Amino acid sequence: MFLGGNTLSRNLELLDTFSKILRDNAAVFANKAAIREKEYGIWQTLSWNDFYNNAQILAYGFKKNGVKRGDKVAIVGDNRPKLYLTIAASQLLGAIPVPCYQDSAADEILYILDHAEIKIVVVENQEQVDKVLEVIDRLPKLNLIMYDDSRGLENYDNKSILPLSNILDSKDKVSSSWVDEEINKTSKNDIAIMLYTSGTTGRPKGVLLSYNNLISVAGKACEIEKFSVDDEVVAYLPMAWVGDNIFCVAQSYIAGFCVNCPESRDTLAIDLREIGPTYYFAPPMVWEAMLTQLMVRMQDAARVKLWFFNYFMKVAKNWGNAILDKKEVPIWGRLLYGLGYIFVYGPLKNNLGLTRVRIAYTAGEAMGPDTFLFYRSLGINLKSLYGQTEASVFVTLQNDGDVDPETVGPAFPGVDIKISDGEVLYKSSGVFKGYYKNDKATKDTVDSKGWVSTGDAGVIDSKGHLKIIDRAKDVGKLTSGKIFSPKYIENKLKFHGIIKEAVAFGDNKDFVTCFINIDLQAVGSWAERNNVAYSGYIDLAGQDEVYDLVEKAIYEVNRDLSKDGALSASQIKRFLILHKELDADDGELTRTNKVRRGTISERYGELVDAMYNKSKTCHITTEVVFEDGKKGDISADINIRDLEVHFSKEKAA
Amino acid sequence: MIKSQATEKINQKKHQVMRIQNVSLSFGGLKALIDVSLEIYQKEILAIIGPNGAGKSCMLNIISGIYTPEEGTVIWKGKKREKVAPHNIAKMGIARTFQNIALFTGMTVLDNILTGRNLLMKRGLFYEAMFLGWARDQEIQHRKKVEKIIDFLEIQAVRKVPVSRLPYGIQKRVELGRALAAEPELLLLDEPMAGMNVEEKEDMCRFVLDVNEQFGTTIILIEHDMGVVMDISDRVAVLDYGRKIADGLPKDVRTDKKVIDAYLGVG
Numbered sequence: 075m076f077l078g079g080n081t082l083s084r085n086l087e088l089l090d091t092f093s094k095i096l097r098d099n100a101a102v103f104a105n106k107a108a109i110r111e112k113e114y115g116i117w118q119t120l121s122w123n124d125f126y127n128n129a130q131i132l133a134y135g136f137k138k139n140g141v142k143r144g145d146k147v148a149i150v151g152d153n154r155p156k157l158y159l160t161i162a163a164s165q166l167l168g169a170i171p172v173p174c175y176q177d178s179a180a181d182e183i184l185y186i187l188d189h190a191e192i193k194i195v196v197v198e199n200q201e202q203v204d205k206v207l208e209v210i211d212r213l214p215k216l217n218l219i220m221y222d223d224s225r226g227l228e229n230y231d232n233k234s235i236l237p238l239s240n241i242l243d244s245k246d247k248v249s250s251s252w253v254d255e256e257i258n259k260t261s262k263n264d265i266a267i268m269l270y271t272s273g274t275t276g277r278p279k280g281v282l283l284s285y286n287n288l289i290s291v292a293g294k295a296c297e298i299e300k301f302s303v304d305d306e307v308v309a310y311l312p313m314a315w316v317g318d319n320i321f322c323v324a325q326s327y328i329a330g331f332c333v334n335c336p337e338s339r340d341t342l343a344i345d346l347r348e349i350g351p352t353y354y355f356a357p358p359m360v361w362e363a364m365l366t367q368l369m370v371r372m373q374d375a376a377r378v379k380l381w382f383f384n385y386f387m388k389v390a391k392n393w394g395n396a397i398l399d400k401k402e403v404p405i406w407g408r409l410l411y412g413l414g415y416i417f418v419y420g421p422l423k424n425n426l427g428l429t430r431v432r433i434a435y436t437a438g439e440a441m442g443p444d445t446f447l448f449y450r451s452l453g454i455n456l457k458s459l460y461g462q463t464e465a466s467v468f469v470t471l472q473n474d475g476d477v478d479p480e481t482v483g484p485a486f487p488g489v490d491i492k493i494s495d496g497e498v499l500y501k502s503s504g505v506f507k508g509y510y511k512n513d514k515a516t517k518d519t520v521d522s523k524g525w526v527s528t529g530d531a532g533v534i535d536s537k538g539h540l541k542i543i544d545r546a547k548d549v550g551k552l553t554s555g556k557i558f559s560p561k562y563i564e565n566k567l568k569f570h571g572i573i574k575e576a577v578a579f580g581d582n583k584d585f586v587t588c589f590i591n592i593d594l595q596a597v598g599s600w601a602e603r604n605n606v607a608y609s610g611y612i613d614l615a616g617q618d619e620v621y622d623l624v625e626k627a628i629y630e631v632n633r634d635l636s637k638d639g640a641l642s643a644s645q646i647k648r649f650l651i652l653h654k655e656l657d658a659d660d661g662e663l664t665r666t667n668k669v670r671r672g673t674i675s676e677r678y679g680e681l682v683d684a685m686y687n688k689s690k691t692c693h694i695t696t697e698v699v700f701e702d703g704k705k706g707d708i709s710a711d712i713n714i715r716d717l718e719v720h721f722s723k724e725k726a727a
Numbered sequence: 728m729i730k731s732q733a734t735e736k737i738n739q740k741k742h743q744v745m746r747i748q749n750v751s752l753s754f755g756g757l758k759a760l761i762d763v764s765l766e767i768y769q770k771e772i773l774a775i776i777g778p779n780g781a782g783k784s785c786m787l788n789i790i791s792g793i794y795t796p797e798e799g800t801v802i803w804k805g806k807k808r809e810k811v812a813p814h815n816i817a818k819m820g821i822a823r824t825f826q827n828i829a830l831f832t833g834m835t836v837l838d839n840i841l842t843g844r845n846l847l848m849k850r851g852l853f854y855e856a857m858f859l860g861w862a863r864d865q866e867i868q869h870r871k872k873v874e875k876i877i878d879f880l881e882i883q884a885v886r887k888v889p890v891s892r893l894p895y896g897i898q899k900r901v902e903l904g905r906a907l908a909a910e911p912e913l914l915l916l917d918e919p920m921a922g923m924n925v926e927e928k929e930d931m932c933r934f935v936l937d938v939n940e941q942f943g944t945t946i947i948l949i950e951h952d953m954g955v956v957m958d959i960s961d962r963v964a965v966l967d968y969g970r971k972i973a974d975g976l977p978k979d980v981r982t983d984k985k986v987i988d989a990y991l992g993v994g
Contacts, residue, residue: 114874115886225879226937340884701926 084328086293090262091285093166095327097257100126103330106303109155112337112345120155122330125162132163133256134248135241139194139218143168143259146190146268150174150183150206151198153309153318153335156222156238160196161267161313161323166253168260172268172280173314175665176202177658179703182278184209186270187216190280190510194218196238200226203235262286268510269316271463272664280510281463283316291466291504292324294487298471299433301329305352306430308334310342315666316463317437321355346427354434358441359667361456363595364426365445366571370599386414387451394419394451399475419452428454435459438666440542440561442569443479450477458482460540464519464526465489466504470540481539491534492525497546498532499525531559548671550581556643558586560671563644566634570627571596575656575663577674578646579682585647587685589678590624591655597623612710615651621715624651628717636720645719648685650692652678653710659699681712690714742769744913744945745790750799752785759785760796761969767913772939772946774956774977777966778989783949784826786966787915790947791823792816817846822911824902826918832891836901839890840876843908844869876904879941880934896927903934907942914938916948920955928952932959957981965989 089095099108099122108125110117120128141147147164149171151157157173164171172190174183176198183205187195193215197203203221210216219235221227227235266285270278295301309322322333331353336345356364372383393407403411423429434449434456441458449456455474460482461467469491472483485491489502501524508516520526531546543549544561552558560578563586567576575591594611597620601608608614632645656662661673675682677696684692695709745767752760760782767773767790775783788794789801792811801808803819811819822843830839848865877883880900885893890901899919906914919935920928936959938944950956956963956977963980965973967989973980980986 114871114878115883116874226940229940337883338881344884 084293086289086328090289091165091257091260091264092162092266092289092323092327093257093260095289096122096126096129096162096166097254099327099330103303106330107332108326108330109158109333109335110349111155111335112341112348115337117334117348119332125159128159128242129162129166130248130253131244131246132159132238132241133166133253134246135244136163136167136169136194138246141167141169141194145169145194146172146192148172148174148187148190148192148195149197149313150178150195150202151176151222151313152339153311153313153322154198154222155335156242157196157198157313158309158323158333160238165260165266166256168256168264170265170268172270173312173319174270175272175312175314177312177665178205179659179699180205180208184212185277186280187213190268191215194220196220197222199223203227203230260285262289265507267319269314269319269463272666272668279512279515281316282507282510283319283463283466284507287466287504287506288320288324289328290488291468291486291502292320293328295320295468295471296325296329298487299353301325301331301353301433303330305329305331305432306334306349307331307353307355308336308342308346308349308351310336310339311355311357312665316467317355317461320467321353321435343427347425348427350427350430352430352432354428354431356434356436357438357667358436358445359439361436361441361449362445362568362571365448366593366596368422368426369571370595373599373603382417386410386418387448389414390419390451391447394453395447398450398453398455399477401475415453423452423454428452431455433457437461437482439668440565441479442565444569446479459486460542462526462528464506465500465502466506468504469498469500469502469528472539476537478537478539481535481541483540484538485540491540493532493534494525496531496549498528498530498540498542500528501525552580552586552643553582553584554643557640558644559641562641563588563631563635563646564669566631567628570630572600572623573627575669577656577669577671579675579685580644583686586644587648587682588628588646589674589681590649590651592620592624592651594655611655612653612708615653616710616713618713621651621713624649625715625717632717633720642720646717647719648714648716650681650685650712650714652681653694653712654696654698654708657698659701660697684714743767744769744804746802747789748800748802750789750796750801752782752789752794752796758969760789760966762799763966763969763971764799765964765971765974767945767947768962769945770939770943771961772935772948772959774960774963775947775949775966776951776953776956776963780968781966782969783966784917787823787917787947787949790913791821791915792819817909820910820912821915822906822909822913823915824899824906824917824919826921828895828898828902830890830898830902830905833889835887835889836882836893836904837873837877837886839901840873840904840908841869843905844872846909872910873904873908876907879907879937880904896923896930899923899927899931900934903931903938907938907944910942911944913945913947916946916950918949918951920950920952928955935959 089098103122105121105123107119108122110119147169149157149160161171174186195206203219206219217234220238222238224237262285264285265282266288267283268280270280272278307322311318326333334349336342372380389410393403393411396403397411431454434454437459457472457477459468460470468486469489470483471486489500491500505526529546530542531544531549532540532542534540544559548560550558558580563578564576567573572593573590574593576588578586578588580586592615597614606617606619614620628646628649635645636642658665662670680694681692691711691713693711695707697705697707699705743766747765750760750763775786777783789796795810877886882900890898920931932955939946960977963977964971965980965986972985972989973983
C-alpha cells in the first residue's frame with residue numbers, strides 16, 4: 075500500500091491528457107475498481123475498463139448530438155459516476171467540461187450557461203432539469219439537456235430533454251480507430267476544464283485549466299503522498315470545486331485509485347464508514363462540525379466512558395502528535411497511547427470512518443489549532459494546504475512530520491512564492507491559462523513575469539512556511555491608525571465550538587465590533603443541559619444566557635488579542651448575535667461558505683450603525699430566500715452587548 | 728431552442744376502477760353516510776374533504792372493504808363486491824396509511840417496509856425457515872423492490888434505524904413506503920400531511936404526485952389542508968353530515984356555494 079510503484083512508473087510526459095491516461099488505465103488497471111456508487115443499498119463498481127468503454131460510448135453519443143472540439147459541456151449535480159463519465163467523454167472529444175455548483179440558484183446557473191455559451195448541459199436529476207427549464211428562455215444557444223436520474227421526468231414530453239441512458243444503453247458500435255484518433259488529437263496545452271470561481275465579490279470568473287496544469291500538479295502530489303491503485307477516496311465535495319477535479323479526477327486517473335460516490339448527501343457518514351477511505355479531504359468546517367458533534371454526543375455518554383475518553387484524550391494530547399511525527403517518545407508514553415488506541419482512538423476513528431485514513435487534507439479557511447491537533451493526536455495524518463483554483467490547487471502543503479497548525483506549510487514542489495506589499499504571490503506549472511472572456515481580469519491577476527496575485531495577505535516564517543493572515547483588501551485600520559484584520563479576529567472567534575460564523579467590523583472606526591452566528595447544535599445541546607428552553611434559532615440566539623456564553627468566549631479572544639502587540643487595539647468592544655444564520659442562498663456567503671463582507675454590511679447596515687451609536691437594541695427586518703426559492707421576511711429585536719476590554723501592555727504607556 | 732414548459736400530464740382516457748352506488752351506513756342512531764355515490768377513475772388523485780364528523784374516514788373504510796354498507800353497492804373492477812374478510816382486502820390491490828401512525832416501532836425502516844411485501848412472499852414455511860433456494864431468490868427480489876422504494880422516498884440514510892427513533896414526518900414517509908411495497912392499484916391516504924410542518928408537507932406532496940405519476944397508482948386522500956388538496960388533486964369530493972354535497976374539479980369545488988356554507992356555516 076505504501077509502495078506507490080504505480081504512480082512513479084507512469085510516464086506523464088507521454089500520457090499528457092486525461093483521455094490518454096484513461097486509455098492507458100484501461101490496459102494497466104483493467105479490472106481494478108475505478109469508480110463506485112452506492113445505489114439501492116449496494117456498492118456498484120465500474121472498473122477502469124468499464125469506465126473507459128462507457129466514456130467512449132458517451133463521447134460518440136455526444137458527437138452525434140452535435141458536440142464538437144472546443145465546445146463546452148455544462149455539468150450540474152452531486153458527485154455521480156455518470157457525471158464523471160461526462161467529464162471523461164467531453165475531454166475525449168476535445169470538448170471542455172464546465173461543472174457548476176449543484177446548489178446554485180437558477181439565475182446563478184443562467185449566468186454560467188450564458189457566459190460559457192453552453193449548448194449541452196448534463197444534469198443529475200429532475201431538480202436540476204427544472205432549474206435549467208426555469209431560465210431556458212434566456213439561453214438561445216442551449217439545445218440539449220441530458221439527465222442521469224430519470225425519476226419524475228418520465229412525463230416531460232420534450233424532445234430536447236433526454237436521459238444519458240439513451241446513449242449509454244444504445245447498441246452503437248464505437249470504432250476503436252475513431253476513439254484513438256480523437257484521443258490522439260488531444261494535447262497537453264488544451265483546456266481540460268473550466269471552473270467558475272465563486273468569488274467573494276462580483277460575478278464568477280471562468281478559470282481555464284489545461285491538461286498540463288492539472289496533470290503536472292496532481293502527478294507531483296501523487297508522488298509525494300505515494301498514492302497507489304489501492305487507495306480509496308470518497309467524492310462528496312462539489313464537482314465544480316477545483317479540489318474535486320484534482321483529488322477525485324486527476325489523482326485517481328494517475329494513481330489508479332477508486333473514487334466512491336456516496337448514496338446521497340444524508341448518508342455520507344454511513345458511506346464513509348463502509349468505505350473507509352485512505353485519502354480524505356474536508357474543509358475546516360466539516361472537521362469542526364465532526365468534532366462538535368462528537369463532543370456533544372460524549373456529553374451524553376455514561377460517566378465511566380466519559381472518564382476514559384477524557385483521560386485518554388489527555389494522553390493523546392501529550393504524546394499523539396509526537397508519535398505521528400515519529401519523534402522520540404518515552405516508552406510509557408507509547409504504552410499509554412497504545413492502550414488509548416484500543417479503548418478510545420481506534421473505536422472513535424472507526425465511528426468517524428477514518429480508520430484507514432493515511433493522508434487527510436484541509437484547506438480553504440483557517441482551522442483552530444485545537445481542532446487540528448485533536449485529529450492529529452488520534453493518529454490521523456491531517457495536513458493543511460493552501461491553494462487556489464488558479465493554481466490547480468497546490469500552492470503550499472505541509473510535509474509529513476513537520477506540521478505547524480499556525481501555518482499552511484512550505485511551498486509545494488515546483489511552486490515559487492514571494493510576498494510583495496504584504497500580498498502572497500506565486501508562480502508554478504499549475505498556473506491557469508486565463509479567465510474565460512475576461513482578459514482584463516487575467517492581466518490584473520497574473521503579471522508579465524507569470525506571478526499570480528492571490529489577494530491574500532501573508533508572511534513567510536523562519537522555516538519558510540507560509541502563514542496566511544487575511545484577504546489583503548480586507549486588512550484595514552482603526553481611526554487610531556492601528557492595523558485591523560477582520561479575518562484574523564473572526565478565525566479566533568470561530569475556534570470556539572459555540573461560534574459558527576463571525577463578521578468583524580472596525581475599518582475606519584474607533585473600535586472593533588462583531589456579528590456572531592451561534593452553532594445551533596453546540597449551543598442547542600448546551601441549552602438542553604442547562605434547562606434553557608428555546609423554539610428555534612432566532613429564539614435561542616436572542617437569549618441572555620446565550621449572550622453570556624458568547625461573551626465568555628469573546629472575553630477569551632480579547633485576552634489573546636491583548637497579548638498580541640499590534641492587534642491589542644482590535645479587541646472586541648461590542649457584539650450582537652444575528653437573528654438568522656448567514657446563508658449562501660441569501661448571498662451572504664459564497665458557495666464555498668466564505669463570508670461576503672460587502673453584502674453583509676449592506677444588508678445589515680442598520681445593525682452596523684447601531685453598533686457605533688451606543689444603542690442597546692436594534693430592530694431589523696431581513697428578507698430571506700427559502701430552499702424552494704420563495705421569499706419571506708424575518709424580523710427581530712437584537713440586543714447589543716458591551717464588553718470590558720483587557721489592558722494591554724501598550725495601553726500602560 | 729428548448730420549450731420552456733414540461734408538457735402537462737397526458738390526459739388519460741377515463742377508466743373506472745370503482746363505483747360506489749347509493750351507499751348508506753349508520754352506527755345505531757348515528758347516520759354516518761347517507762345515500763352517497765362516488766366514482767373512482769384509474770390513475771386519478773381524488774381528495775375527500777369535509778368538516779369533522781362528515782364521514783370521510785367511514786368512506787375510506789367502505790372503499791377498503793373494512794365496513795360493509797347497509798344499503799347500496801360497491802363495484803370493484805366491474806364486479807359487485809360482497810363482504811370481504813380482512814386478509815383478503817390487501818389481496819384486492821388496495822393499500823392504505825392511517826391517520827395515526829401504525830408502524831412496528833421497534834423494527835428498522837427496512838423491515839417495516841418489507842412487511843408490506845408479506846402477501847407477495849409465497850415460498851412456504853419450510854423453505855422460508857431454512858432460507859433455501861427459492862426462498863433466498865425471493866428474499867432478494869423483495870429486498871430489491873424495497874430498496875427501490877427507499878430510494879424513491881429518499882430515506883436511504885435511515886434504512887437501518889428503528890422507526891421509533893425517527894421524527895414524525897419521516898415515520899409518515901415510512902408508512903407510505905410500506906403501503907407502496909404491496910404494489911397497490913388503489914392507495915388510500917388518511918390525512919397524510921396531518922401534524923407536519925410546511926417543508927414536510929411539501930415533501931409529502933411531491934411523493935404523492937410522484938407515486939401517482941411513476942407507478943400509475945390511483946390515490947384517494949383525506950386531507951384538511953385546503954392548499955394541499957387544491958394543489959395536488961385531480962378531483963375533489965365534499966362530504967357534509969354524511970352526504971356528498973359536491974364533486975368536481977378543485978377550482979369548481981372551491982367556488983361551490985354549498986361547500987362554502989358547509990365550511991363557514993350559513994350566515
